[in-house]
Amino acid sequence: MTTTAETLKPLLWESKNLVRAIQAAGVTLWSWNVDTDALAMDDLAYDLWGIPHGIDVTFEDLSDHIHPADRDRVRAAFTATRAIVGAFEIDFRIMIGDELKWISARGQGDDAGMVRRLMFGIFIDVTGRKQAEEGRELLAGEMSHRVKNLLAIASGLTAITSRSTKTTTDMARDLTLRLTALGRAHDLVRPVPAQTRAPSALLGDLLTVLLAPYDDLGAFSGRIRVSVPRMSVGDAATTILALIVHELATNSLKYGALSVDTGTLDVSCSAQDKAVTVVWTENGGPKVTAPVGKGGYGSKLVERSVNGHLQGSIHYNWAETGLVVTLKVSPGRLAI
Structure with missing residues (x-):
């Protein structure tokens, strides 16, 4: 049949x-x-x-x-x-x-x-479909935020380099070094599986790589100071810390101490059995005030990363002399 x-x-x-x-x-x-x-x-x-x-x-x-x-x-x-x-x-x-x-x-x-x-x-x-849609929207929003930040950073780095060099040749060389360092820092924020690896598992080396693009190489050398104990950071925590530091540095370059040639940034760390405390201290920049209303996409991204992935806390002190950010993370989460 x-x-x-x-x-x-x-x-x-x-x-x-x-x-x-x-x-x-x-x-x-x-x-x-x-x-x-x-x-x-x-x-x-x-x-x-x-x-x-x-x-x-x-x-x-x-x-x-x-x-x-x-x-x-x-x-x-x-x-x-x-x-x-x-x-x-x-x-x-x-x-x-x-x-x-x-x-x-x-x-x-x-x-x-x-x-x-x-x-x-x-x-x-339709839970699976909605979760996928939310994931795509989150990724699109994060990508848009990152692109805007990178453009702002490139503009700020150009201004910094112009203040610390005397010739166009020197400016081109130093700006290229800064942008190259920025690329290395960005790799830590957005690692590519099997292609991108953190250059070191030490907290001090991680912070140095991330902040290198923002430090002046000429007359204002040394405006960024990092003082942390020798401490290992796991692969997952490296990506999250990189994202947080990248966001804080971007905001400082746009609005805070790194936006002027007189500003300084100190990053220190203390480690105890129950908590690792990282303190980000800005001085010498424009007067700062606490933001009004809900924070922007970047601040929400940082809070979600700290509270969710690192299971820690982050506190902002909007002092007139400069922003102070205190990040607390358990040593166990930092090692993951």
Whole structure:
């Protein structure tokens, strides 16, 4: 017997095959009575929402599981679907204990098309897709931030080099050295697997490489001073510390002590059994004040790196004489 599309097509509508297709797609089913607010769901939908099988639920019951930030939006959307001709779709977050999931609700609107005052639709778990989208947005935002910072750094390094050289030849040579050093520092911020390696696992060497592009090579040599004990830094911590130092140095070059030829920067460190404390102290620059409102992308990136990856803390003291930043990390996290 020859199998053709015409012989296979009727099989698509057999109930057992529809169930197989729905389960394979991760689709869960629901219907909603717009008059009584009662919801009927299949077992997979109960599992998706973290609700015991078989109990009667209403839309209001499901609302208790919707993330508070999305709840009003979802209620308004479902109410509005009664006036929508055709299909609708809305994505929102739900909370199951401490677990967060993204759900996509899809259905058919328009009162005229209802069957006995019922609306029918599906729920799909789209958590993986949303996490991927958030990851791409985060990466795009970080890349944009880095590009803007690099342009600002290049401009600042050009100004520094022009103050410490007398001829265009000297300026070209010193600026090339600075940009080359900046490239090495940037490799530590964005290491390439199997290609980029930290030049040293020592904290002092790491800070020297990162801050070398910002130190004046001529008349103002020595404006950046690093004083840290001999201490090893692990591969993961190297990348995070590089990102933090790179961000602080960039801001100093734009707004702080490194933006003027009279400014100085001291980086010191003390190590105890419970904490490694790194202190970043700026002096001689413009008067500084604490930022108003929420911090920018860079400050959020630093806080997330310190609190999350290093499981430490960072404190900013916006003294008039210059910014003082205190970073505390456990020795164990620093060695990872």
